Amino acid sequence: MNLLEIKHLNKSFDNKTILDDINLKISKGKIIGLLGKNGAGKSTLIKIINDLLTIDSGEVLFKGKKIGVYSKENIAFLPERTYLDKSMKVEAVINFFSDFYKDFNKEKAYELLEKLDLDKKQRITKMSKGMQEKLQLILVMSREADLYILDEPLSGVDPATRDYILDTILSNFKEGASIIISTHLISDIERILDEVIFIDKGKIVLQSEADALRNKEKSSIDEIFRRMFKC
Amino acid sequence: MLTKLFKNDFAWIFNKAMWIYYLVLILVTISVKIVENVKQNLFLVMVDKVLVGIFISCCISILITCFMRIWVRFITNLYKDESYLTHTLPVTKNQIFNAKVLASIITLIISLLVIVACVAFAYLNENTFEELRVMYDSLVHAYNGVIAVIFVIGLVLLIILEMINLMMAGIFGIIAGHRSNNYRMIKSIFIGIACYFAVAIIIVSTVNIISENLLNEVVTNGFPGIKTLSTMGLTSLALYIISILFFYFNSKRILNKGVNVE
Numbered sequence: 001m002n003l004l005e006i007k008h009l010n011k012s013f014d015n016k017t018i019l020d021d022i023n024l025k026i027s028k029g030k031i032i033g034l035l036g037k038n039g040a041g042k043s044t045l046i047k048i049i050n051d052l053l054t055i056d057s058g059e060v061l062f063k064g065k066k067i068g069v070y071s072k073e074n075i076a077f078l079p080e081r082t083y084l085d086k087s088m089k090v091e092a093v094i095n096f097f098s099d100f101y102k103d104f105n106k107e108k109a110y111e112l113l114e115k116l117d118l119d120k121k122q123r124i125t126k127m128s129k130g131m132q133e134k135l136q137l138i139l140v141m142s143r144e145a146d147l148y149i150l151d152e153p154l155s156g157v158d159p160a161t162r163d164y165i166l167d168t169i170l171s172n173f174k175e176g177a178s179i180i181i182s183t184h185l186i187s188d189i190e191r192i193l194d195e196v197i198f199i200d201k202g203k204i205v206l207q208s209e210a211d212a213l214r215n216k217e218k219s220s221i222d223e224i225f226r227r228m229f230k231c
Numbered sequence: 232m233l234t235k236l237f238k239n240d241f242a243w244i245f246n247k248a249m250w251i252y253y254l255v256l257i258l259v260t261i262s263v264k265i266v267e268n269v270k271q272n273l274f275l276v277m278v279d280k281v282l283v284g285i286f287i288s289c290c291i292s293i294l295i296t297c298f299m300r301i302w303v304r305f306i307t308n309l310y311k312d313e314s315y316l317t318h319t320l321p322v323t324k325n326q327i328f329n330a331k332v333l334a335s336i337i338t339l340i341i342s343l344l345v346i347v348a349c350v351a352f353a354y355l356n357e358n359t360f361e362e363l364r365v366m367y368d369s370l371v372h373a374y375n376g377v378i379a380v381i382f383v384i385g386l387v388l389l390i391i392l393e394m395i396n397l398m399m400a401g402i403f404g405i406i407a408g409h410r411s412n413n414y415r416m417i418k419s420i421f422i423g424i425a426c427y428f429a430v431a432i433i434i435v436s437t438v439n440i441i442s443e444n445l446l447n448e449v450v451t452n453g454f455p456g457i458k459t460l461s462t463m464g465l466t467s468l469a470l471y472i473i474s475i476l477f478f479y480f481n482s483k484r485i486l487n488k489g490v491n492v493e
Contacts, residue, residue, distance in 0.1 A: 013412050014412055014413070047492065050315075050318070050319050051318050051319070051489070052314070052315065052318050052319070052490065052491075052492045053489070053490075053491050053492065054488065054489035054490070054491055068323075069321050069322065069323060070321075072319055072320065072321040072322075073321040075319075077315075077319050079315040081312050081315065082312060083312050083313055083314075083315035083316045084313075084316065085239075085243070085313060085316075087243070087246070096239065099235050100232070100235065100320050100321060100322070101321065
């Protein structure tokens with residue numbers, strides 16, 4: 001059974017089509033790059049998978065079940081914006097996640113906090129945006145989920161930190177789980193991808209194994225992307 | 232899960248800001264009480280007047296802050312940045328909504344109790360107590376002891392229901408207004424205000440229609456008859472409850488259809 005299956009998904013805002021007949025299957029144990037230009041529909045698709053947007057038509061199934069409590073128990077989502085309650089302290093946020101997610105590993109969270117130099121006593125409001133993003137990454141990667149969805153995890157981060165973030169992701173996700181990484185910074189994540197999905201103007205224009213695509217086109221994913229979406 | 236959600240919602244709504252308002256009101260109440268007891272010259276009478284003004288402002292501020300915190304919690308937690316966490320928690324939309332409503336009602340009732348307690352402490356002395364006793368006795372005289380007690384309880388219940396109705400109208404406005412993609416806040420405010428006034432007009436009109444003997448009875452006896460009084464009271468209570476339930480179930484129904492976060 002597929003981990004995630006999307007059938008004939010359509011979404012529009014104010015009569016403007018954002019996603020147009022999306023069909024997608026995600027299997028277990030893959031790292032998938034959801035790649036597209038800004039405004040291509042990546043974030044909208046991710047929001048729909050996470051029950052943050054309604055759909056006009058179509059179906060989104062996680063392990064054969066409609067999106068709901070079950071999918072939320074098993075999907076760890078890192079949005080592109082900071083979503084934590086600013087009045088809370090880091091420690092309280094960790095307790096909050098531990099309260100709600102059965103798969104949350106508190107020890108791992110504290111371990112990652114130390115590694116990433118974050119103080120558990122610090123208030124979120126006193127943290128910079130970068131620190132808050134690091135904390136959110138820790139919260140997501142401390143879960144033992146079946147699917148990790150990371151929306152633009154590298155945007156607004158310097159190149160050195162990008163590698164560090166990618167290493168954190170790679171060394172902390174549950175074995176056998178899948179990861180969907182949405183980004184337009186392809187060269188940074190290319191090395192870790194098993195599969196790529198190109199999305200443009202709300203349509204999936206390509207879904208392929210990363211190696212097969214590289215061999216077929218005799219160039220890197222980044223180059224293929226640039227060729228395909230040249231303005 | 233409902234308890235965990237409630238704990239977080241309550242901690243947010245009933246946070247330090249509310250405590251500061253309560254503390255200020257208590258301090259003003261104590262000052263009013265002291266000045267009320269010792270006012271012997273013009274200066275203290277003037278101070279008393281100023282303190283009464285501050286006291287009333289504090290009471291109103293507590294209610295406004297309470298309502299604002301409740302409504303802001305719904306907006307930020309369901310539709311703004313924090314919604315990315317709220318809607319990805321492994322809980323149902325019903326649980327999310329119920330926890331917030333419960334936390335809101337409890338905060339509202341605590342605020343009302345603090346205000347009532349402060350009013351009682353500031354102004355309940357031998358004279359006012361005697362005035363209240365006379366009013367109560369006249370109620371007992373006009374009806375009987377049991378009816379008088381029911382009347383007082385009914386009145387308190389009506390005030391609480393009115394407050395909850397206002398709160399729920401606002402919540403319904405927020406949830407209905409955020410169904411659309413544009414002008415969400417303006418639509419929320421408009422729907423909330425329109426719903427609240429629609430309910431108020433319905434209640435006043437209905438009570439007016441069914442209590443046609445009220446004026447005659449008050450002019451003739453000084454009090455409305457038991458039948459008129461009970462009809463008025465029960466109708467008002469029933470309409471408030473219907474209105475609150477309407478807002479509650481419709482808000483839940485809309486929320487369960489899904490959200491479109493910003």
